[in-house]
Amino acid sequence: MAAGGGGVADPLSPAGVPCAFSPLNQAYFALASADGLLRVWETANNRLHQEYVPSAHLSGTCTCLAWAPARLQAKESPQRKKRKSEAIGTSNQIDLLALGTAVGSILLYSTVKGELHSKLISGGHDNKVNCIQWHQDNGCLYSCSDDKHIVEWNTQTCKVKCKWKGDNSSVSSLCISPDGKMLLSAGRTIKLWVLETKEIYRHFTGHATPVSSLIFTTIRPPNESQPFDGITGLYFLSGAVHDRLLNVWQVRSENKEKNAVMSFTVTDEPVYIDLTLSENKEEPVKLAVVCRDGQVHLFEHILNGYCKKPLTSNCTIQIATPGKGKKSTPKPIPILAAGFCSDKMSLLLVYGNWFQPIIERVVRTPVMNSEAKVLVPGVPGHHAAIKPAPPQTEEVESKRKLGENEISIEERLGALDIDTKKEKDDLPQTNSFPVLLTQGLESNDFEMLNKVLQTRNLNLIKRTVLRMPLHAVIPLLQELTKRLQGHPNSAVLMVQWLKCVLTVHASYLSTLPDLVPQLGTLYQLMESRVKTFQKLSHLHGKLILLITQVTASEKTKGMACPAQKAKLVYEEESSEEESDDEIAEKDSDDNWDEDEEEKESEKDEDLNEENEEEEEDAEEKDEENGEEDRDVASEKELNGDSDLDPENESEEE
Amino acid sequence: MAGYKPAAIQTYPVLGEKITQDTLYWNNYKTPVQIKEFGAVSKVDFSPQPPYNYAVTASSRIHIYGRYSQEPIKTFSRFKDTAYCATFRQDGRLLVAGSEDGGVQLFDISGRAPLRQFEGHTKAVHTVDFTADKYHVVSGADDYTVKLWDIPNSKEILTFKEHSDYVRCGCASKLNPDLFVTGSYDHTVKMFDSRTNESVISVEHGQPVESVLLFPSGGLLVSAGGRYVKIWDMLKGGQLLVSLKNHHKTVTCLYLSSSGQRLLSGSLDRKVKVYSTTSYKVVHSFDYAASILSLALAHEDETIVVGMTNGILSVKHRKSEAKKDSLPRRRRPAYRTFIKGKNYMKQRDDILINRPSKKHLELYDRDLKNFRVSKALDRVLEPSCTIKTPEITVSIIKELNRRGVLANALAGRDEKEISRVLNFLIRNLSQPRFAPVLINAAEIIIDIYLPVIGQSPVVDKKFLLLQGLVEKEIDYQRELLETLGMMDMLFATMTRKESTSVLQHTSDGFLENKKMES
Numbered sequence A: 001m002a003a004g005g006g007g008v009a010d011p012l013s014p015a016g017v018p019c020a021f022s023p024l025n026q027a028y029f030a031l032a033s034a035d036g037l038l039r040v041w042e043t044a045n046n047r048l049h050q051e052y053v054p055s056a057h058l059s060g061t062c063t064c065l066a067w068a069p070a071r072l073q074a075k076e077s078p079q080r081k082k083r084k085s086e087a088i089g090t091s092n093q094i095d096l097l098a099l100g101t102a103v104g105s106i107l108l109y110s111t112v113k114g115e116l117h118s119k120l121i122s123g124g125h126d127n128k129v130n131c132i133q134w135h136q137d138n139g140c141l142y143s144c145s146d147d148k149h150i151v152e153w154n155t156q157t158c159k160v161k162c163k164w165k166g167d168n169s170s171v172s173s174l175c176i177s178p179d180g181k182m183l184l185s186a187g188r189t190i191k192l193w194v195l196e197t198k199e200i201y202r203h204f205t206g207h208a209t210p211v212s213s214l215i216f217t218t219i220r221p222p223n224e225s226q227p228f229d230g231i232t233g234l235y236f237l238s239g240a241v242h243d244r245l246l247n248v249w250q251v252r253s254e255n256k257e258k259n260a261v262m263s264f265t266v267t268d269e270p271v272y273i274d275l276t277l278s279e280n281k282e283e284p285v286k287l288a289v290v291c292r293d294g295q296v297h298l299f300e301h302i303l304n305g306y307c308k309k310p311l312t313s314n315c316t317i318q319i320a321t322p323g324k325g326k327k328s329t330p331k332p333i334p335i336l337a338a339g340f341c342s343d344k345m346s347l348l349l350v351y352g353n354w355f356q357p358i359i360e361r362v363v364r365t366p367v368m369n370s371e372a373k374v375l376v377p378g379v380p381g382h383h384a385a386i387k388p389a390p391p392q393t394e395e396v397e398s399k400r401k402l403g404e405n406e407i408s409i410e411e412r413l414g415a416l417d418i419d420t421k422k423e424k425d426d427l428p429q430t431n432s433f434p435v436l437l438t439q440g441l442e443s444n445d446f447e448m449l450n451k452v453l454q455t456r457n458l459n460l461i462k463r464t465v466l467r468m469p470l471h472a473v474i475p476l477l478q479e480l481t482k483r484l485q486g487h488p489n490s491a492v493l494m495v496q497w498l499k500c501v502l503t504v505h506a507s508y509l510s511t512l513p514d515l516v517p518q519l520g521t522l523y524q525l526m527e528s529r530v531k532t533f534q535k536l537s538h539l540h541g542k543l544i545l546l547i548t549q550v551t552a553s554e555k556t557k558g559m560a561c562p563a564q565k566a567k568l569v570y571e572e573e574s575s576e577e578e579s580d581d582e583i584a585e586k587d588s589d590d591n592w593d594e595d596e597e598e599k600e601s602e603k604d605e606d607l608n609e610e611n612e613e614e615e616e617d618a619e620e621k622d623e624e625n626g627e628e629d630r631d632v633a634s635e636k637e638l639n640g641d642s643d644l645d646p647e648n649e650s651e652e653e
Numbered sequence B: 001m002a003g004y005k006p007a008a009i010q011t012y013p014v015l016g017e018k019i020t021q022d023t024l025y026w027n028n029y030k031t032p033v034q035i036k037e038f039g040a041v042s043k044v045d046f047s048p049q050p051p052y053n054y055a056v057t058a059s060s061r062i063h064i065y066g067r068y069s070q071e072p073i074k075t076f077s078r079f080k081d082t083a084y085c086a087t088f089r090q091d092g093r094l095l096v097a098g099s100e101d102g103g104v105q106l107f108d109i110s111g112r113a114p115l116r117q118f119e120g121h122t123k124a125v126h127t128v129d130f131t132a133d134k135y136h137v138v139s140g141a142d143d144y145t146v147k148l149w150d151i152p153n154s155k156e157i158l159t160f161k162e163h164s165d166y167v168r169c170g171c172a173s174k175l176n177p178d179l180f181v182t183g184s185y186d187h188t189v190k191m192f193d194s195r196t197n198e199s200v201i202s203v204e205h206g207q208p209v210e211s212v213l214l215f216p217s218g219g220l221l222v223s224a225g226g227r228y229v230k231i232w233d234m235l236k237g238g239q240l241l242v243s244l245k246n247h248h249k250t251v252t253c254l255y256l257s258s259s260g261q262r263l264l265s266g267s268l269d270r271k272v273k274v275y276s277t278t279s280y281k282v283v284h285s286f287d288y289a290a291s292i293l294s295l296a297l298a299h300e301d302e303t304i305v306v307g308m309t310n311g312i313l314s315v316k317h318r319k320s321e322a323k324k325d326s327l328p329r330r331r332r333p334a335y336r337t338f339i340k341g342k343n344y345m346k347q348r349d350d351i352l353i354n355r356p357s358k359k360h361l362e363l364y365d366r367d368l369k370n371f372r373v374s375k376a377l378d379r380v381l382e383p384s385c386t387i388k389t390p391e392i393t394v395s396i397i398k399e400l401n402r403r404g405v406l407a408n409a410l411a412g413r414d415e416k417e418i419s420r421v422l423n424f425l426i427r428n429l430s431q432p433r434f435a436p437v438l439i440n441a442a443e444i445i446i447d448i449y450l451p452v453i454g455q456s457p458v459v460d461k462k463f464l465l466l467q468g469l470v471e472k473e474i475d476y477q478r479e480l481l482e483t484l485g486m487m488d489m490l491f492a493t494m495t496r497k498e499s500t501s502v503l504q505h506t507s508d509g510f511l512e513n514k515k516m517e518s
Helices: A409-420 A431-443 A445-453 A456-469 A470-483 A488-504 A506-511 A516-532 A534-564 A566-586 A590-650 B021-027 B335-337 B363-369 B375-380 B385-390 B390-403 B406-410 B416-429 B433-450 B457-498 B509-517
Strands: A017-021 A028-030 A038-042 A047-052 A062-067 A096-101 A106-111 A115-120 A130-136 A140-147 A149-154 A159-165 A174-176 A182-186 A190-194 A199-204 A213-216 A235-240 A245-250 A260-267 A270-276 A285-291 A295-301 A313-319 A335-340 A347-353 A356-361 A371-375 A393-397 B033-036 B041-046 B055-058 B061-065 B074-076 B083-090 B094-099 B104-108 B116-117 B125-130 B135-142 B146-148 B157-162 B165-173 B179-184 B187-192 B199-204 B208-214 B220-225 B228-233 B239-244 B251-256 B262-267 B271-275 B280-286 B292-297 B303-308 B311-315
Touching: A017 A062, A017 A096, A017 A335, A017 B280, A028 A347, A028 A356, A038 A096, A038 B390, A062 A130, A096 A130, A096 A140, A096 B239, A130 A174, A130 A506, A130 B104, A140 B390, A174 A213, A174 A347, A182 A213, A213 A270, A235 A270, A235 A347, A260 A295, A260 B311, A270 A335, A285 A335, A295 A335, A313 A335, A313 A347, A409 B406, A431 A445, A431 A456, A431 A470, A445 A488, A470 A506, A488 B457, A506 A516, A506 B457, A516 B457, A534 B033, A534 B433, A534 B457, A590 B271, B021 B271, B021 B280, B041 B083, B055 B083, B055 B303, B061 B083, B094 B125, B094 B135, B104 B135, B104 B262, B135 B165, B135 B179, B165 B208, B179 B208, B179 B220, B187 B208, B187 B220, B220 B251, B228 B251, B262 B292, B262 B385, B363 B375, B375 B385, B375 B390, B375 B406, B385 B416, B390 B406, B390 B416, B390 B433, B406 B433
Parallel strands: B041 B292, B083 B125, B125 B165, B208 B251, B251 B292
Antiparallel strands: A017 A028, A028 A038, A038 A047, A062 A096, A096 A106, A106 A115, A130 A140, A140 A149, A149 A159, A174 A182, A182 A190, A190 A199, A213 A235, A235 A245, A245 A260, A270 A285, A285 A295, A295 A313, A313 A393, A335 A347, A347 A356, A371 A393, B033 B311, B041 B055, B055 B061, B061 B074, B083 B094, B094 B104, B104 B116, B125 B135, B135 B146, B146 B157, B165 B179, B179 B187, B187 B199, B208 B220, B220 B228, B228 B239, B251 B262, B262 B271, B271 B280, B292 B303, B303 B311
16 A cells, blocks of 8 residues: 555556566466565466565566566467577476566566576666567567667677667657567657667657557458568557557558557556457457456457547456445456467456456456356356455446347346355455554554544454454553544544453453553543533433424424414404394394304414414513513613723722 | 632643644744656765755766755766765765666766776675765675775775675764774674774664664664664664664664754655654654655754655755844833833832732623623633633633523523524533533523524524534443443452452552442
């Protein structure tokens, strides 16, 4: 958390951590994390294979890495030829890993020996190395750097073979052509170099920001009618920083290329790209692009000429935690890298955090023909690797509709529920609370302590207290003492912590010889606070009564509105009055009076019944107010009198 | 007539962090100036001579900055590879630096090309320093060796091969030209004497040593490595005095403040801690944006410069204190008349008649004196008073209650005034220091205004808020009572233990109280 974050990252540097699958069979996955460590994972069983700490890992962190091409006894494919380097041995294991660092040096790390093989320094770069590429055939290494130069290294003698200026600004990416005679380099513009003479063969312009990735997508030109000179007609792909488009370029016989042939859109800046090379005209190129937002986009496209509209992905993979029940929303887990296996069908996905990534193999590449899929561990077609962290489920999103012959998402979700019932659903966490807590207590870091102590999850509190080291118990109690004095809102949480500490570590605390002086202040503090408990409860009772009264009066107010209608009844009586008048003509005055009185009393009763309470209240209030007014007035008079007196006296004095 | 006694304002201890002399001193810096370097800033060193320029080592360059300039005055860039540890000589005229390719180069501040090049190390030289006599340079390298060089004829004088891992830090004594100290990744710090060909003292730090520092007297040595900072007494032959563990990541740099009273340590956890060198307690702490690799203070602590892994150099200047010593203001004639004869000394036959000194009364006190209780309460319920000094408000309420006129003072208020009182209650009722007084006041308010409840929705809402607060506080206190019960149990086991033992002392009063209650 602290190592990676916080640093003000260069806005124009490519995102993501340097990582790569080993070539040929993807047996290993190398990842250089932000804390400067190189870790090599076994993809088959997700185990840590090796860990290496470069000596200058604090100042010169690893910026890029590249596996040496595999050395094979027999040629298998034209682009992966046997690499000669007899100095190390002739086993066909993949062993060398080149690491470029932020200070400009390049380290060659041997995974067989598990140690540093050699170091390429002298005459090389004096600034951050941006990209390293191995030559397929002759064991050379090409690197480019922020110091504007491209360097060709001889890896056996560890000497510079050639160094030339590659761009006016920093050179950010490199790629070697399939036949090994050309080199693509990119800063802001992409240049194609002839490797023998180090001359520029072609320019490609089109990205506004530094190009972060370059990769050739074809090894043969699509139309075989023309003679193939090794480079003309090939397609390559480029992605840039802050750019959501991957451009595809074609090397043509014309000199200057203005625009890209086509482009792929993705949701965020690409951080890792892998593809299967298409070897003939009919075979589509399969492309897996990992974006900064943690999604993988899969494309499948036959490269044949222009396409104006940006292509959207055939399939998008996103990994999420299973939600707890229906209410909670699943949290996304970022995918770090994705690579096609050598059979071009299955896909290796690396996800989680860089500290402990989870590597999983998806057997049937979802891009093949299905359009939407939910991958669940245990469902056929999905082969889950052994995972150290709580297993996750994947969701494959798609913007299109479901295929008819697919199993519906509901069914798959059903399978998912059964599968994940017993499993935890937290994100894999590296910043565990006990560690944070002890660190916070030791360095007295306010923010860190806040982060830990302000959790509301009781279970989490309990687990944290259980796992915290014993020597941190007393400092924690002292910290809690400080925090107990605040507002009840936050202090209630602290009491939970305190209770947990007391219950979990009771035996430890009771063995402390100086427990009483240690906890004395805490005890006194709490005792002084609860002194007001009785009075407070008393006050609370009063307040409750008051509030209920208020709500009750509000209710009666609500009732009063329909009660207004009662007055209409009174108006109806006016019609009766007319009849009364008629009667009055006949009857004596006395009788009329009596009637009137009766009716009036009836009216009053009605009204009284309806808004009795309200009137009474109002009357009372009026009276009260009147009295109070009078009181105040008299008080003021008194005060006024008394006001005068002392001043007069003082004046007299 | 007896004089009026002003209402006693109860003072309470201030909660939270105490403001010490140190926090005032170390907070008295301007907002930092940030300078972007080419790579991680591995070393910052101030020239010991005015104008106190400083050299910054980052990537393959050494920049020299003036104290207030943000552009480098001078740049040394003739390094084939990463440069390390550019250090000024005591007179500020020479600069020495190591390099990743194993060379040590000596520069004149005014020149550009190196004056001397010391070739001999086979691997990166991470530490160089001048000895006290100014004519020698000590260097430590990744080839496990420490070398002493002669400047005039650029020859190697001595080589020490006692370390068994990278030598990454070193420091020469300021007093003795023959003594210097190096720290290594083999977990040891060794003090060498150029007269003996071997180390004279070796101490075991326990972690790879990232930085060492000698006190100006040379008697104390500070080493940093892993999460620890350790202080050693060299005069006692390397006895460990103190071990400090205040960072949660590797400590990378150390510096001593110019007075020698404070020790600063910077760490990868993005903090700089300031320790007192007498108590070895942390007295202050700075936060930075990235992991810290280097740290330096200017003469008289005027500037703090910190170099970080992301290549940012943070420069903090002390706020100027020029305004303080302005000339004493000339007072008006009326004032001079007023103080006339103040310092008249009593002669022998004089009879001194003291005029009763007029007491200055606060406004609320004047009101109280004149029995305008309602007005006095109004005064202390002004927002300026309730927010800044709630204790005055509470004290006045308490005083009114003592006089038995609190009900009078609270009565007869309109909606706006009563909601102001209730606001104050809501804000302060949960504070244990105010609670007893305010609970009483709340009850009185309820008694007074019970009949008119329901007339104003504003006031009703306040009452609802108050009720919510009181409910929470009661819940909280209930929790506290439960916790107290737990603690009683714990303490009870303690006392039982004590009573079973022969020694029977019950030192703490409240413990006894507890027993009495139970």
